[in-house]
Amino acid sequence: MKHGSMGGFILRRxxxxxxxxxxxxxxxxxxxxxxxxxxxxxxxxTSSSAEAIEQVRHRLGLDRSLPQQFVLYxxxxxxxxxxxxxxxxRPVAAELVSRLPASLELTFVALILAIVTAVPLGVLxxxxxxxxxxxxxxxxxxxxxxxxxxxxxxxxxxxxxxxLGWAPAPLGRLDSFLSAPPTxxxxxxxxxxxxxxxxxxxxxxxQLALPAITLALFTMAPLARMTRASxxxxxxxxxxxxxxxxxxxxxxxxxxxxxxNALLPVVTTxxxxxxxxLGANVLVEKVFAWPGIxxxxxxALISLDYAPVQGFVLMMAVLYVMxxxxxxxxxxxxxxxxxxxx
Amino acid sequence: xTIAAVPATAPGKFATRLxxxxxxxxxxxxxxxxxxLLLFLVVVALVGPSLVPYDPLTTxxxxxxxxxxxxxxxxxxxxxxxxxxxxVVATRLDLEISVLAVALSFVLGTLLGAAAGYFGGWTDAVVxxxxxxxxxxxxxxxxxxxxxxxxNTVSNIVYATAIINLPFYARMARxxxxxxxxxxxxxxxxxxGNSHARILIAQLIPNVLPPMMVQVSLNLGWAILNAAGLSFxxxxxxxxxxxxxxxxAEGASFIVSGEWWVALFPGLALMLAVFxxxxxxxxxxxxxxxxxxx
Numbered sequence: 001m002k003h004g005s006m007g008g009f010i011l012r013r014x015x016x017x018x019x020x021x022x023x024x025x026x027x028x029x030x031x032x033x034x035x036x037x038x039x040x041x042x043x044x045x046t047s048s049s050a051e052a053i054e055q056v057r058h059r060l061g062l063d064r065s066l067p068q069q070f071v072l073y074x075x076x077x078x079x080x081x082x083x084x085x086x087x088x089x090r091p092v093a094a095e096l097v098s099r100l101p102a103s104l105e106l107t108f109v110a111l112i113l114a115i116v117t118a119v120p121l122g123v124l125x126x127x128x129x130x131x132x133x134x135x136x137x138x139x140x141x142x143x144x145x146x147x148x149x150x151x152x153x154x155x156x157x158x159x160x161x162x163x164l165g166w167a168p169a170p171l172g173r174l175d176s177f178l179s180a181p182p183t184x185x186x187x188x189x190x191x192x193x194x195x196x197x198x199x200x201x202x203x204x205x206x207q208l209a210l211p212a213i214t215l216a217l218f219t220m221a222p223l224a225r226m227t228r229a230s231x232x233x234x235x236x237x238x239x240x241x242x243x244x245x246x247x248x249x250x251x252x253x254x255x256x257x258x259x260x261n262a263l264l265p266v267v268t269t270x271x272x273x274x275x276x277x278l279g280a281n282v283l284v285e286k287v288f289a290w291p292g293i294x295x296x297x298x299x300a301l302i303s304l305d306y307a308p309v310q311g312f313v314l315m316m317a318v319l320y321v322m323x324x325x326x327x328x329x330x331x332x333x334x335x336x337x338x339x340x341x342x
Numbered sequence: 343x344t345i346a347a348v349p350a351t352a353p354g355k356f357a358t359r360l361x362x363x364x365x366x367x368x369x370x371x372x373x374x375x376x377x378x379l380l381l382f383l384v385v386v387a388l389v390g391p392s393l394v395p396y397d398p399l400t401t402x403x404x405x406x407x408x409x410x411x412x413x414x415x416x417x418x419x420x421x422x423x424x425x426x427x428x429x430v431v432a433t434r435l436d437l438e439i440s441v442l443a444v445a446l447s448f449v450l451g452t453l454l455g456a457a458a459g460y461f462g463g464w465t466d467a468v469v470x471x472x473x474x475x476x477x478x479x480x481x482x483x484x485x486x487x488x489x490x491x492x493x494n495t496v497s498n499i500v501y502a503t504a505i506i507n508l509p510f511y512a513r514m515a516r517x518x519x520x521x522x523x524x525x526x527x528x529x530x531x532x533x534x535g536n537s538h539a540r541i542l543i544a545q546l547i548p549n550v551l552p553p554m555m556v557q558v559s560l561n562l563g564w565a566i567l568n569a570a571g572l573s574f575x576x577x578x579x580x581x582x583x584x585x586x587x588x589x590x591a592e593g594a595s596f597i598v599s600g601e602w603w604v605a606l607f608p609g610l611a612l613m614l615a616v617f618x619x620x621x622x623x624x625x626x627x628x629x630x631x632x633x634x635x636x
Binding site for chain 2: 149297316
C-alpha cells in the first residue's frame with residue numbers, strides 16, 4: 001500500500017465528518033433556542049427589569065431572525081465561546097476544558113480495563129463452546145447489559161467502601177488531604193508519576209478503581225459478546241480448517257489467523273460502545289462525585305443553568321464524532337480492503 | 343404486547359407459530375422464564391397499585407430508614423415511606439414510559455425507514471441525514487439535552503427516549519425494504535395498480551416486521567434503562583412520584599452510611615425488568631430468525 005493513499009483516505013474521512021459536525025451544531029443550536037421560557041429573561045436573572053431583559057435580548061441577538069441567530073451562534077463557536085455559566089460566572093468553554101481530563105481519564109481507564117478482560121473472555125468462550133468459560137461469558141454479557149451503571153456503582157461502593165473498607169470514600173479524584181499533582185497532561189495517574197509522588201499515585205489509583213470498574217463492567221458486555229460471535233464465525237471458516245489441516249500450531253491458528261480476522265467486526269462495534277460509554281460516564285460521575293464534565297453539566301442542570309448543559313452536549317457530540325473518525329482510521333489500518341474499496 | 347404483534351395472518355400459520363413457540367420454550371427454558379417474568383411484571387403494573395400494603399406517599403418519620411422487616415419487606419426510606427409499596431407502584435410508570443417511547447419510535451422509525459428504502463432519491467438522503475445526525479451524539483447525552491431544553495416532564499422523557507431509539511428502527515426498516523423493493527410480489531402489486539402507500543403498508547412493512555419485533559424487545563430494556571437513568575440524574579420524573587430511577591437516586595446518599603436497602607430494591611426491580619426484556623429479545627430472535635432455527 002502506498003503511503004499517499006492512506007493520507008488521502010484519512011483526508012476523505014475527515015471531510016466526510018464535516019456534514020455530521022454541521023448537523024450536530026444545528027441540533028445543539030435548536031436545543032439552545034428551545035429553552036423553556038424566555039432565554040433573555042433567564043440570562044438576565046430573575047429579578048431584572050423589563051429594560052434589562054430587553055438589553056440582554058439584544059446582546060444575545062435574540063431579537064433577530066432564527067437564521068441570523070444561527071450565524072451568531074456559529075461565529076461564537078468559532079472563537080470557542082459557549083456562553084457563561086451563571087453558577088460559577090466563568091466561561092463555559094474554560095470550565096469544560098478544565099474538567100475534561102477527569103472524564104477522559106475515567107473513560108480511558110475503563111475502556112482499557114474492559115478490553116483486556118472482555119476480549120480474552122470472548123476468545124476463550126469461542127474456542128471452548130459449551131465450557132464454563134462460555135457460560136461465564138454468556139452470563140456476563142447478559143447481566144452486563146441489564147445492569148444499570150448507577151446501581152452497579154452503588155453496590156460496589158457498599159461492598160468495597162462500607163463493608164470491606166478497601167476503597168476510599170466515593171468523593172472525587174483525590175483524597176482531600178492530598179494536593180493535586182502539577183498539571184502536565186491533566187491525567188492524575190500520569191501527572192503523579194511525572195511528579196514522582198508515589199503516595200498521590202496510589203491515592204489516585206484507589207479513587208479511580210471503583211468508578212472505572214463500574215464503567216468497564218457496563219462496557220465489557222457488548223465487547224465480549226461481539227468478540228465471541230465474531231471469533232466463532234471465523235473459527236468455523238474454511239481457511240482456519242486449512243490452517244489446522246496444514247499442521248500449524250494451535251496458538252498460530254487461533255491468534256494469527258483467527259483473532260486478527262475476528263478483530264474487524266469488534267472494531268466496528270467500538271463506535272456504539274463509545275456512545276454507551278460516554279452516556280454511562282455521566283451516571284458514573286454522579287455516583288462517585290467525579291469532577292468531570294458530566295458532573296459539571298448535572299450541577300448546572302439542577303441550578304437551571306442551561307449554557308453549560310448545551311456546551312456539554314456539544315462537547316460530547318464533537319468528542320464522539322472524533323472518536324468515530326479515529327475508529328474508521330484504525331479500521332482501515334487493520335483492514336486494507338477498506339482503503340482499496342474507497 | 344410483543345407476542346401478540348408477531349404477525350399471524352392465517353389461523354393455520356398461527357397454529358404453526360404457536361407450536362413453534364412451544365418448541366422454543368421447551369428447548370430453551372430461559373425464554374420460557376422470561377415470558378413468565380414479563381407476565382409477572384405486567385400483572386404487577388396493572389394490579390400492583392391496588393394491592394400494596396401502604397400508601398407509597400404516606401410518610402412516617404418515626405419509622406424512617408428501617409431495614410427490611412416483616413412489616414416492611416423492603417424497609418423504609420428517610421421519610422418512613424414503605425419501599426416495597428413504592429417499588430411496586432413504580433412498575434406501572436416505568437413500563438408506561440418505555441412502552442410508549444418504544445412504540446412511538448417503532449411506528450415513526452418504520453415509516454421513515456420504509457419510505458426511505460422504497461423511494462430512494464432525496465427522501466432517502468433526507469432520512470439518512472437525520473439518522474446520522476441523531477447517531478452523531480452519544481445517545482444518552484442527546485436525551486439529556488432534549489429533556490433539559492424541552493422541559494422537565496415525563497412526556498418529554500418519552501419523546502427523548504423515542505428520538506434516540508428512532509435510528510435503530512429506521513435503519514433496519516430501510517435496509518429490509520430496500521432489498522425487497524424490486525421483489526416479484528412487489529412488482530405484482532405495482533402492476534395490479536396499487537398505490538405506493540398501499541404497497542408499502544400492505545406488502546413491504548408486514549414483511550419486515552419479524553426482525554423489527556426482536557429489536558422492539560431488546561429496545562424496551564434499553565428504554566427503561568435510559569428513562570431510569572434520566573430520572574436518576576434529576577430529569578423528568580420528580581419526587582415524590584415513585585419511579586425506579588428516582589428511588590435509586592434517593593437511596594444513593596444512604597449507601598455510604600450503610601442503609602443499602604433504600605437503593606438496592608428499586609435497583610433490583612430495574613435490573614429484573616431490563617434482564618427480562620433482554621432475555622425475551624434473544625428468545626424472539628431464535629423464534630423469528632430462520633437461520634437460527636433448527
